[in-house]
Amino acid sequence: MANKPMILVVEDDTPVRNLITTTLKAHEYRYITAENGEQAVMEASTHNPEIILLDLGLPDMDGVEVIRIIRTWSMTPIIVISARSEDADKIEALDSGADDYLTKPFSVEELLARLRVTQRRLSIMQAGAASESPVFTNGQLRIEYAAGCAYLGNEELHLTPIEYRILCLLAKNVGKVLTHRYITQQVWGSSWDNDVASLRVFMATLRKKIESQKDSPQYIQTHIGIGYRMMRVD
Ligand code: CA
Numbered sequence: 001m002a003n004k005p006m007i008l009v010v011e012d013d014t015p016v017r018n019l020i021t022t023t024l025k026a027h028e029y030r031y032i033t034a035e036n037g038e039q040a041v042m043e044a045s046t047h048n049p050e051i052i053l054l055d056l057g058l059p060d061m062d063g064v065e066v067i068r069i070i071r072t073w074s075m076t077p078i079i080v081i082s083a084r085s086e087d088a089d090k091i092e093a094l095d096s097g098a099d100d101y102l103t104k105p106f107s108v109e110e111l112l113a114r115l116r117v118t119q120r121r122l123s124i125m126q127a128g129a130a131s132e133s134p135v136f137t138n139g140q141l142r143i144e145y146a147a148g149c150a151y152l153g154n155e156e157l158h159l160t161p162i163e164y165r166i167l168c169l170l171a172k173n174v175g176k177v178l179t180h181r182y183i184t185q186q187v188w189g190s191s192w193d194n195d196v197a198s199l200r201v202f203m204a205t206l207r208k209k210i211e212s213q214k215d216s217p218q219y220i221q222t223h224i225g226i227g228y229r230m231m232r233v234d
Helices: 014-026 039-045 065-072 087-095 110-126 161-172 178-187 193-210
Strands: 005-010 032-033 050-056 078-083 100-104 136-137 141-144 149-152 219-221 228-231
Touching: 005 014, 005 039, 014 032, 014 110, 032 039, 039 065, 050 065, 050 110, 065 078, 065 087, 078 087, 078 110, 087 178, 100 110, 110 136, 136 161, 141 161, 141 178, 161 178, 161 193, 161 228, 178 193, 178 228, 193 219
Parallel strands: 005 032, 005 050, 050 078, 078 100
Antiparallel strands: 136 141, 141 149, 219 228
16 A cells, blocks of 8 residues: 555553554554653654554553643544553543544454554545535445435435434544444433433444344444444445
C-alpha cells in the first residue's frame, strides 16, 4: 500500500511498545513514540501523526485526558489500548473521542486489522465523504439523506424512524465504535438503562432488515458491553 500513515505510539510498557513498533516497522509504517501523556501531547502537536495508538494507563496522566487535550485541535483517529478488565475506561475513552480500541494482550494480526480499519476511516474522513455527501453507500446499502430513504440493493428498506436514525448515525461514523451511551444520547436525547435496553431491541430489528446472514453480520458489528460499529463493506 502506498503512503502508509505516520503513527504515534504512546505506551509506557517497553515490551508492548517494542512489539508495536517492530510490527509497524515490518509492515513499513512510519512511527514515532511517546512514553507518557505529556510527551504524547507534544509529539501529536509537533508531528501531526495520522493515527494515534494510545495506552490508557500512563504514568503521568490518564489516557482519557490525553484524548481530551488532543481533541481540542485534532480529529486524528485514536485507537486506545487497555486491559480486558477496563471496559469502563474504554467506554469513557470512546465517549471522549477515541475511534477504536485494542484489548491487551492483543496479537499482531489484531493490531494490523485495527490499523487497516482506521486507515479506511482516515481516507473517508480525508475525502469528507462520510459527513458531506447527500448519499451514503456501503456495499449493497444506500442511504439517501434528503429523501430519508434507505435501500439494500434495489429494495427500499422499511425502517421505523428510530431504526433509520440509528442507521444514519452508524453510517455517518462508519469505521468508528460508538458506545451505547453515545447512540442513545443522539437518538433519544437521553441515556438511561432503559434506553440501552431499547437500543438492543431496535438494533436487532434493524439488523434483521439489513443483514442477509444473521450469524455473520456484515454491516453492524457488536462490541459486547461497549457499543456498535458499522464496518466498511466492499
Ligand atoms: Ca501502561
